[in-house]
Every structure is written in C-alpha cells, then in structure tokens.
Amino acid sequence: MKAVTWHGRRDVRVEDVPDPTIQEPTDAIVRITSSGLCGSDLHLYETLGPFMGKGDVLGHEPLGIVEEVGSATGDLKVGDRVVMPFQICCGSCWMCDRGLYTQCETTQVRDQGSGAALFGFSKLYGEVPGAQAEFLRVPQAQFMPIKVPEGPVDERFLFLSDVLPTAWQSVVYADVPEGGTLLVLGLGPIGEMATRIALHQGIRVISVDRAPERLARAKARGAEVIDLDAVDDVGEEVRSLTQGRGADSVIDAVGMEAHGSPVAEIGQRVFNALPKRLSAAIMDKVGLDRMSAIYTAIDAVRRGGTVSLIGVYGGETDPMPMMTMFDKQLQFRMGQANVKRWVDDIMPLLVDDADPLGTEQFATHQVPLSEAPEAYENFQKKLDGTVKVVFKP
Ligand SMILES: NC(=O)c1ccc[n+]([C@@H]2O[C@H](COP(=O)([O-])OP(=O)(O)OC[C@H]3O[C@@H](n4cnc5c(N)ncnc54)[C@H](O)[C@@H]3O)[C@@H](O)[C@H]2O)c1
Ligand SMILES: [Zn+2]
Ligand SMILES: [Zn+2]
DSSP: OEEEEEEETTEEEEEEOOOOOOOSTTOEEEEEEEEEEOHHHHHHHHTOGGGOOTTOBOOOOEEEEEEEEOTTOTTOOTTOEEEOOSBOOOSSSHHHHTTOGGGOTTTOOGGGTOSSOBBTOTGGGTOBOOSSBSEEEESSTTTSOEEOOSSSOTHHHHGGGTHHHHHHHHHHHHTOOTTOEEEEEOOSHHHHHHHHHHHHTTOEEEEEESOHHHHHHHHHTTOEEEEGGGOSOHHHHHHHTTTTTOEEEEEEOOOTTOOSOHHHHHHHHHHHTSOHHHHHHHHHHTOOOOOHHHHHHHHHEEEEEEEEEOSOOOSSOOOOOHHHHHHTTOEEEEOSOOHHHHHHHHHHHHHSTTOTTOGGGTOSEEEOGGGHHHHHHHHHHTOTTOSOEEEOO
C-alpha cells in the first residue's frame, strides 16, 4: 500500500510499504478514506527527529471503513464507518476506567516512560505505524473505533480523532469563570477549534496568531484577535482589553514550534546537526523547547487564573518561570487529549444538520497521499492558505 513515511528533518515521502495484517485477536484493519495532518506531525517533521526511524509511517487522525476484524473485536463489523482516537487505549484498565485514555496502562510505553501508545508518533510513543496510509492496523479494536453514521461527508466526523476532543478538553481545562475572558494562543487547527467551541458556549474569546488567514478565520467566527506581529507585548495588549488584569483563562495551543525566540531557534539548528544518538540524549535530559507561547500565557493570564496547556512540549527540565507562576497563584492543566472522554459531549453537535462548529468547511486542503511532501511544507510554512490538510488515500 501507499503510505507517508518519515525520512529526516523536513523529509517525508510517499512510499510502498507492506499492507498491515491482523496480529492480535483484538486487531482490525481499516481502509482509510480521510486522514488529517496535525500540528503534532510538525514536531516529528522538525524537532523530534531524534526519536524517529527512517520509514516510520506518519499520521494519527484516521477515518475509514472496517476491512477485516480479528476474532475478539466485539461487535465491530466489516463495512462499519469508524473514526479512531489518536491514542491507543484498551477501555478497561484502571486509567481508562477514569477517562484518562492517554494514560492507558495496557498500552503505556514503559521503556520510554511515556503514556499510552499513539499512532504514527515516534519511539517515544511506541512506534506504531500511522494513518496517513491506505490501510491502518487498529489495535484494541474491541474498544478503539468510534462508529459514525453514514450520510455526511468524512470531514463532519474526522476531527473526532483529535482536533475536536483536543480543543474541547482545552476549553474544559481552561475552566473559564462565568462572564470571563479566554485567551487562545495559536490559531492552528487546535486553537481555531478551541476558539469555535468557546464562542459556541458564549465565552468571550481573544485569539492570537500572526498568520493573516488564520486571524481572519477566527475573527469571522466572532473572536477578538491580536496579530502577534502588530503588538510589542501580547500581555500588555490583553491587559488593556481586560481592565488591566489579564485573561481569566489562557489556552496555549502553540507548543514547541512557537516562533518568537530566535535564540532558541539557533540552538535548535545546532542541536539538529548533532549525531542522532547524542541529540536524543540531550533532548530527553535537557529539553530544547521554544517556550515563548507558554511564557506569554503566564504573563497574560490574570492573577489566580488558569492556564490550559494543549500545545505539546518535549524535554523534561524546561526552564519554567516558577517564581512568577507561584506568585500569581496559577492553575495549570495539561496533557494529551483523552479523546473518548469527550465524544458523547461533542457528538450532538456533529449530528446536528446545522453543523454549528463548521466541521464540513474546516479543512482548507483535501489532497491525495502523493502530495504529502508539499502539504507538509505548506502547513509548516503556512503557505497557500494552508490551515488544515486532509489526505484522501
Ligand atoms: N494535547 C493534545 O492532545 C494535542 C493534540 C493535537 C495537537 N496538539 C498540539 O497542539 C499544538 C497546535 O497544533 P495545531 O494542529 O493547531 O498546529 P499549528 O502548528 O498549525 O498551530 C500552531 C499555531 O501557533 C501559531 N504560533 C506560533 N508561535 C506563536 C506564539 N508565540 N504566539 C501565538 N501563536 C503562535 C502559529 O502561527 C500556528 O498558527 C501543537 O503543539 C500540537 O502538537 C496537542
Ligand atoms: Zn494530532
Ligand atoms: Zn486502558
């Protein structure tokens, strides 16, 4: 089959790889009809290279049709239309029982000290072949697939794999008080969807980015927007819009590919030039994150406010401004999204014919797998108006 594979920094290819097969009674094989490209894939494309292997199949936002089932996959049937969460989880362990699916104790990648295994996401998360491919082996298929109705186009349900529950969790974790203001940093797919969800819930939202088309999309949905490049200091700007206090809650939907810290970018380039074994060790011990968004979040949140961190940061000893965090009495919530925890909350909005979150028009580009190299580049560099890419294998 054809699949998008990783070969090095900014080097993804479309190659023929062996078709996946059933390996465990709980496996299923799904024929992929739509597969998203995520900001998290950009970390693999740019920053997390040391943890990737040449030929690893990328992608973790799959929707498709069940092609084959193992002998212990419950009521899953060949022909079912299904979406899979980006994390692999069993649904019946201690963590899954508590809705903490990204911590699943059956699939935790213990030798790396990581949580649940993820599709298409490096050795840190189990090196499970990903979903930007014609077929996907789905482990834990007695629990994983989310069945969705026939009828609407794939895009109505595709974002249940990642964007919707991630954005939803970020808004829940932001815990915006009644009448409060939410600041959303980053208007990639995650920040934009968080903006849409919060607006739909009647929350005042201020969103920040510097890509003009991303700012325009959020503004069109009713957010106030701040252009990163048009202000000297985001924190000051936010305080001027919130009676001098700052936002009640802030979502950091940027993560480690933040722009705005050139010193770190130079460090990044040096780091990328190191031998692979050395750079993996450094990444793990020292952390080499571009922290500008999280610093902005800590500055722009009001005293006693909440920061909801949904952007992904790697490395273990990030230089956090602990004194300010403590002095401001902040609350932080973070982590990968527990996809299945939120599906029942979101589904009513998706089966509503009015499509209140605008899922059907959310993707800006639908492309065949063969165009993956250009799609990755355009998404990373924000060229050609690229906000959300959906591959159509
Ligand atoms: N926690 C989870 O479960 C989960 C799931 C999916 C994605 N993510 C993470 O969410 C983040 C966003 O993903 P995405 O798909 O929206 O990607 P994206 O890369 O398209 O979005 C990031 C956006 O942030 C903007 N940005 C960069 N620096 C900024 C700054 N200093 N201030 C404000 N905006 C800035 C960029 O212009 C871009 O529009 C990534 O880190 C991704 O890994 C987390
Ligand atoms: Zn993702
Ligand atoms: Zn589990």
